Amino acid sequence: MNSFYRSFLGGRSGTVGLVVLSLLLLVVLPLSIDAFRLNMMGKYLSLAFVAIALVMCWGYGGIMSLGQGLFWGLGGYCMAAFLKLEAAANIAKEAGTDQIQALTTVGIPDFMDWNQITELPWFWYPFKSFPLTLALMIVIPTVIAYIVGVAMFKRRVGGVYFAIITQALCWAMEILFVTRQGWTGGINGITDLRTLLGWDIRTPDAQMTIYFLTCIGIIGCILFGRWLLNTKFGRLLLAVRDMEDRVRFSGYDVANIKTMVFCIAAAMSSIGGAFFVLNVGFMSPKLVTIEPSIYMVIFCAVGGRMSLIGAVYGTLIVSFGRTFFSEEFPALWYFLMGSVFILVTMVFPEGLAGAVNRFGPPLWNKIARLWRKKPPAAPAEEVKP
Amino acid sequence: MIYPHFALELEELTVSFDGFKAVNGVTLYVAKDELRVIIGPNGAGKTTLLDLICGRTKPTDGKITFMDKVLTRLPEQEIVRAGVVRKFQTPSIYPKISVFENLELSHPKGRTAIGAIFFRRTPDVVERIHMVAEQIFLKDLLNKEAEQLSHGQKQWLEIGMLLMADPQLLLLDEPVAGMSVREREQTAELLRSICKGRSAVVIEHDMKFVRRIADKVTVMHQGKVLAEGHMDDIEKDPRVVEVYLGH
């Protein structure tokens, strides 16, 4: 129990941070905002998975991926493919048996029909099964990340080069998904998703449940991340980031360590993509291209690249700001966001978490002193990894 | 005919950077338990030679054998796993973590990515860390962040990190650079004690220090071996005086 407390909850300060976040997500937000906004929060939270993944991959491992949208998108497309096949099967059922005989294309997604595809492509078949879909959702991004990782890291491609190459890969995937309309739904993506295993995901109740599931997913990822970063592997990541050569000359295969964290980050991002589809009911290639991928990195940077919890706050604040400003003052938004990019890298490289760590404890002490009118020992709310 | 059995054998080792031969046909044998010192003027190819042995630079030509195992084309981590470790000229340690964790990361257990995830801090690991820390004079500083150590202590820490793996060949690039006189003496003691039962190749400029530790000395000049032998003979060699010691 004690070791669980230390490695998962991150000791006292880590526990406080996690409890505050859980209360905010699971109690305060559902009670204080309407269903529409809550659904929006669910949407944002599905992006926070990527931000958490980037904390491990970039903040600790020093590997900046500008193409994380690729993995997020793969997870989203896997989930969307399953839901779409279910929708298509439902339509076939409603149409009745007579028409099934009349129409050869019944039971395949509508966009395939529009593109004169009469038979389900072979790689769509696995998505008829829910367990298989869940498995593929993890396996596909992991395998791709593994291939990219081994190919790059074994050849010692890193830093800026790796960032640019992941960006190019992300772009290539977007082009492929847009142009292969019959297979992927093209530029519109996969839309009109209604039920998950017969459960209507569009009702307010369902949306609420999905929001809570997303929150639990986020908290699970934070716990997992804490555990991982607390192992020797986590310290190795820091070592690789700061002193790659020394790690190599201590007998480690640096490429394997980097590949491992890149794969974990890919799988985690993919889960986020799947939650996104459940929250909004569609998937589109526009969400997985270069620009969203860079936003994912900035979520992480704003929250604090070394803080798993910070990543969640960073995602929520930036996403919310984006929605708010692009509705109210669209022009201002770009200036503001541009400045945030510059400021956060130049002035606050540790992001929000850094600010909380620096200003939190003194502030807390001051409040506590006012409260009790005597100086207490400092129980600081410190944002821990 | 009896072949003397060597630990490290370099044969006709050559590396060329765009035509410039930094190391040119070096043949060198280091016996088991021997402490070899390489001296020579700047640019003689000493550091490059160590780079070649530990796999940081790949040779254009020649062969490296250690304990009958050919290292020439192996990746760095395989060479380390074969028992050859390297200390760099400027101390290369992990700045953001404690001395203890620095040593722990250098422990050979959990060297694969998955192994590292499931690595546990068992009593034997802790014991080994304490043992090494005692040897390198850092017993009381185990919880200090490595960044905050003095320059000399960082050099020791790096040596300690090498010892964690219980290596058979140490490659040390200027281990006493930037140390005070007292630290130099301590380091000389340290090297003598840790090299028992191991071989070592050391690059050094401090002649007094070299005389204290060396079994045999190799002088390099312009990528080639100029002379080799005991320190007393080397000092009298007119060629060595000409290119190096005379200055």
Added chain:
Amino acid sequence: MTAKITLILLLAGLGYSWEEIKGIAIMQGFAGLNLFAIFLLMALGLSVIFGQMKVINMAHGEFMTMGAYTTVLLSWLCETHAPGLLTWYFPVAMVAAFFVAGAVGFLTEWAIIRHLYKRPLDTLLATWGLSMIFQEAFRQIAGARETSATMPEWLMGSFQPFEGVDIPINGVFLLSACLVLTGLVVANLYYTRTGLRVRATVLNRDMAGAVGINTTMTDRMTFALGCGIAGVAGCAFTTVGSISPSAGGLYIVDTFMVVVFGGAGSIVGTILAAFGIAQAQSVLEFFLSGVLAKVFVLGAVVVILMIRPQGLIASKIRK
């Protein structure tokens, strides 16, 4: 080039006449050359900056757009105030584009880049933010719509070297501008004191500083030079296309690939990479759709980079 020959043989096999093949080869080849000129113009400035300070400037495309808008502005001024100058304003515009983009680059280095030299990945983020700001500024000042500069008479039309082949003059101009600019950059880097200082700083920053080179100023001037080149590239662009606030972003990934593929710090590598990628793309476009050709080329570049991570041309030095 082998790809070109294979293509010609293939077409011959498909029953095209020799004359037709010659026409297709020249025009397709010229299309490739045009793309080559665009890539090289964009990549040249980036290559100078990346080679010098290992910094990737994500706002590079916007410096190009800046040069293009400078040209548009000058052409508009000429048109409204001095139509007589319209024939010869273009060379002036090129110089102006260089100085406007260069000056903004100088300020950028001073305000942002110099603080981030030790953190190249952060520079990516900061310059991306800068590009957002620039794009929005262009949109506010010049409007979101596409605009174009009025071209002097002598840049319009095309000529026929022989039957069945149409070579547009603006394309030829773009290519020549590109070659002249490349020549100037190479000359500046390898045959002047300034260039020597730049190369010395790249090779050994500390030593260069020790022998009295002002490395801070060298960095700043190099960055400004790279941005200035982007400005000229933007100016040259206006001869072949119209310009919009987000135009610079369109080619940015291609440009990165060219620079990385060519090898950091090698102008020759950049030229070769620009040529290779442009030719490959234009040949592939003949067979596949444009976007798929792009995916293929991107994939090929990534694979080649895996085999040769240092890029096409790289110098071996002791690490």
